[in-house]
Amino acid sequence: MFRSFYPLEMEKPPGLMMEQKGRKESEDSREGKCLPRDTIVFEPIGSDDKNNSVFGTQEIPKGYNIDTIVVMPVNADMNFVYWEITDKLLNSRLRELNIGSAELIIKISERDSRKEVCSFEIKERIGKNYIKYHALFRPLVAEIGILKNGEFAGLLKSRTVSPPSPEIAGTGEEIWMEKIKGLGGTVWVSGSEDTHDMASPGITALQNYYEETGAGHGISASSETLRTKVY
Template identity: 25%
Template sequence: MSILQPSGFTPPIPDAYGTPYLVCLVKNVHWVYVFWELTDDLLNKARQDLGEDPSARIVLRVWMGEAFERQVVCDLPLEANLGAQYVHLPQPGSAYQMEILLVGSQGSVSLLASNFVVTPFGGVCAVEDENWASIEDLYTQYAFKAAGEQLSSPQLWHISSQMYKPPQPADELELIVDTELVIYGKTAPDAVVFIQGEAVPTNPDGSFTVRYALPEGCTIFPIKAVSRDGKQKQTIVPLITKETY
């Protein structure tokens, strides 16, 4: 029997779909966004394979590289079967893959593997494109063309050898500028604070202050507070952009 819904009714989006998945999306040169869903059947099968090890835990493993050259970057603990988080990656312009495993005292079982992603390069490419002329080349070509309209070939070569000698670089005044970011805040006195997945020290009143070197480009700082009993969580994600000219 079907149930008629009122006109314009939109069913709510479910929290979970009952289908395991692990997806990785590139945010910038150092960050990816990962979201996943684990099913009870998948976890129960993995626990059986590990002999119902009570110490088994779920981790998100970060792989860098491809095929036989790939290596483990780190293992991040996962607190929920359904969730999403940002993951910091160490090396721009590299291939990465995420994997969720159930790790026990006697081994591990792979649960899910994500798609491969390649992060953008963190700087200007050192390879010069030969299809494009430099400013110096264009200026030289223009000068030779202009001089060729008035001078013969021997005169042109004689004068141009003196005219277009590259100037000696002048002494430059050295200037080095670095930037730092100060993050400070406050939470419950007994709560634990994580910034970019790492626990940071807090004062007895719950306040905290952390300093970070601020690189060029867009940087994300996921900040999460977890209550002492683990039942309450709060997340704030500042996005900081630095541009130097």
């Protein structure tokens, strides 16, 4: 007969009561509140003191003040681009080009052919976008820069990314084996794509070996011997 670990007449363990009470207080404190978007909530449990009950929030930062541009595959037809350009990098490049302001442009291109896939202007120094392009296994590169007199001057380039392919990659050359019965018994040898082609090099070499050596049942030829006979 199965018995509960805690008899019915016993009270619930203190730790369990504290955990449930702490969770209830957290739920009550959130009722009617609207949290800002992209917010992480931290909820301690196990506290039975209202003064110690903590409801804290930590917003995900908009940026990290690190010059970054990344292109990542979502699937075979879609790619995700994220960027962040700091004031330090932008102002430094503007001084080099001796211009006061300029349009920020992102270009996506194939790495090997350098074919431009797409380009778009950005208004914010931190942002993200989705690019629809059937890239297969052609590696992509994203670059952010500014336009000066119609010419593109690069600021930052991403690492190369290879998008996935919907096609199944080949496994290389196929190796066919043929099962034959000869003087030495049943053996497997390398054959041709047509398993009924009894004139394949592997079978011919095996038959010649048995004929020349007079090998009996249970004696087999090594792969090295067969290669010698074939070539």
